[in-house]
Amino acid sequence: MTSLYHDIIFGPVHSRRLGLSLGVNLLPTESKLCSFDCIYCECGWNAEHPGRRRFNARADVARLLEETLRRMVADGTPPNVITFAGNGEPTMHPEFEAIIGDTLALRDALCPTAKVSVLSNATQIGREEVRRALMRVDNNILKLDSAFDETVRLMNNPMGSYTVAETVRNMQLFDGRLIVQTMFLRGECNGRTIDNTTEEEVAAWLELIARIRPSKVMVYSLDRDTPCQTLEKVDKEELRRIAARVEALGIPCPVA
Secondary structure (H helix, E strand, O other), rough: OOOOOHHHHHHHEEEOOOOEEEEOOOOOOOOOOOOEEEEEEOOOHHHHOOOOOOOOHHHHHHHHHHHHHHHHHHOOOOOOOOEOOOOOOOHHOOOOHHHHHHOOOOOOHOOOOOEEEEEEEEOOOOOOHHHHHHHHEEEEEEEEEOOOOOHHHHOOOOOOOOHHHHHHHHHHHHOOOOOEEEOOOOEEEEEEEOOOOHHHHHHHHHHHHHHHOOOOEEEEEEOOOOOOOOOOOOOOOHHHHHHHHHOOOOOOEOOO
């Protein structure tokens, strides 16, 4: 069953990709606010959570994060990573850049070994202030699930205008200071067949990875409940074969 994050600071949780992760949710705690409506989102469909669409206040985020970090450090269990995720797209927050500044200052003061990560769908990276903020974090993790606009529409249901070509151009502005994250799956949803593991899909995606030249690529498949129940998980061996093709480009590619 899909579920929301009902707190501004949540966890810590043991992340498959990041270690002991303390989550930061800039989105509403009782609803979802996202520029995508992914068929695999653990928070469910956007329409299922129509409640108050209010971003969490910058001051509340800083206060609660400081309290939690002080408690974890005092307990001898500082987080490996502070991760911006939650009920939607964190970079949509109007004070995202300032919040990243607050978070880095708190990290440096209280637990300097922790990394700061942002999980983003990359829809806001055309905005200079978002790019500036993401260039400052340790792990700038941006989604790219397919090289084809049609597949993105099937998997991610982007709101407003979105093209893979524009997203890739914006990703190139980071000069390699980004991690590309890709969900591989197959199955059907709402009567439409979806499979981004075909040779056509993977070959075209690899071409984009070669152009973007990220510092790392993360490939993964389904691990939690999804709003669309007819999707199939891709097994680890198949993911490893895809990862090997990324690594042949000279780019690290862990399989989660």
